[in-house]
Amino acid sequence: MKIIAHRGASARAPENTVAAVRLAAELGADGVEVDVRVTRDNQLAVLHDTDTRRVAPGAPVHTVKRNYLKELQTLDVGSWKEAKFAGERIPALGDVLAALTPEQEIFIEAKSRETDAVLAALSKLIAPSTNPGFPAARTVIMSFEMVLVRKIKKLRPTWRTLLLLKHKPTTHLFGQILSAIRAKHLDGIGQNRTWTFTPEQYASLFAAGAILSVWTVNSATEAKVWRERGFHYLTTDIPDAIKTALKS
Numbered sequence: 585m586k587i588i589a590h591r592g593a594s595a596r597a598p599e600n601t602v603a604a605v606r607l608a609a610e611l612g613a614d615g616v617e618v619d620v621r622v623t624r625d626n627q628l629a630v631l632h633d634t635d636t637r638r639v640a641p642g643a644p645v646h647t648v649k650r651n652y653l654k655e656l657q658t659l660d661v662g663s664w665k666e667a668k669f670a671g672e673r674i675p676a677l678g679d680v681l682a683a684l685t686p687e688q689e690i691f692i693e694a695k696s697r698e699t700d701a702v703l704a705a706l707s708k709l710i711a712p713s714t715n716p717g718f719p720a721a722r723t724v725i726m727s728f729e730m731v732l733v734r735k736i737k738k739l740r741p742t743w744r745t746l747l748l749l750k751h752k753p754t755t756h757l758f759g760q761i762l763s764a765i766r767a768k769h770l771d772g773i774g775q776n777r778t779w780t781f782t783p784e785q786y787a788s789l790f791a792a793g794a795i796l797s798v799w800t801v802n803s804a805t806e807a808k809v810w811r812e813r814g815f816h817y818l819t820t821d822i823p824d825a826i827k828t829a830l831k832s
Contacts, residue, residue: 585811586614587827588691588819590800591632595821598639598665600630601672605683613823615689615722617799620677622696627653628677628705632695636674639664649696678709681718690718691774691797691819693748694727699735712742720744724795726774730760734769744771746797752779765792774819777801777810790814804829 592604593611600618608616619632629648631639636646640659648656653676662672677692684690694702706725711717726746727733733745747761747770758781764770772795775781781789789796797817798810807826810818820826 585815585830586689586817587612587823587830588615588617588689588797588817589613589823590617590819590821591619592616593821593823595802598662598669598672600632600639600675601662601669602675602679602683603662603669603672605680608823609683609685609688611824612827613688615691615817616680616684617691617693617819618677618680619693619695620702621648622698622701622705623648623653623656624650625652626701626705628702628709629653629656630675630677630680631656634695636661639674677705681709689722689724691724691726691817694725694729694732697729697732699729699732702732703736703739706736706743707740710740710743713740724771724797730764730770734764737769737771741768744795746770746772746774746795748774750776752781758785762788762792765789765794771795772797772816774799774817777806780813786813801826 589608591599593607597604597607605616618630620628621631623629639661641664643659646656657673661674662669707713710723711720720742724744726748728748733747737745774797777798796815798815799819801807801818801820
């Protein structure tokens with residue numbers, strides 16, 4: 585099971601910043617998860633919320649959809665975490681990709697619902713649309729929107745896509761997900777750690793070749809349980825501690 589740093593090493597560095605991404609590499613994370621939103625100038629800004637209120641307290645509030653990337657990047661999004669991170673800026677997705685090691689994977693959660701804009705921006709960064717580009721084999725695109733991930737998979741079949749599930753789906757929705765995975769319209773799921781499928785449902789997902797990922801696990805005991813279930817990826821705020829625990 586590979587360990588993915590949630591928004592970078594977000595327990596110790598400001599989330600979704602280059603500093604958090606670099607720290608994740610230092611701590612041995614196998615990859616990094618980040619959130620992206622489409623800016624007014626159709627760039628992908630790495631930011632979880634719709635606006636900057638939480639990560640730049642006291643500064644003028646900028647809304648991702650209404651502001652240009654360069655305007656977002658005028659804000660200090662590091663000081664709220666710790667004084668030593670003062671001056672950290674909201675990165676473009678390309679900045680994050682450049683900060684990864686050659687072995688690390690990137691999990692990109694598309695927070696914006698504008699599928700065409702997200703796809704166009706990603707296509708400028710990820711191979712084979714862009715050559716050279718960030719390797720598709722080290723890239724996972726995720727969203728809570730089935731329409732978005734299925735369309736991306738249809739147009740970019742070499743990219744891996746996961747449907748995010750906050751709550752346990754109904755039997756009907758599970759059937760739709762399983763059918764989409766079997767038909768290669770989707771690669772797998774990313775699920776919240778607070779619930780589980782039945783053993784039979786997990787068995788059917790594995791049989792279909794699904795990629796299984798869980799977020800956000802910060803307990804060593806829990807991490808071992810998810811590993812025993814056969815999950816491929818686990819997202820955590822504390823990648824070093826979880827990796828150490830899994831070695832024991």
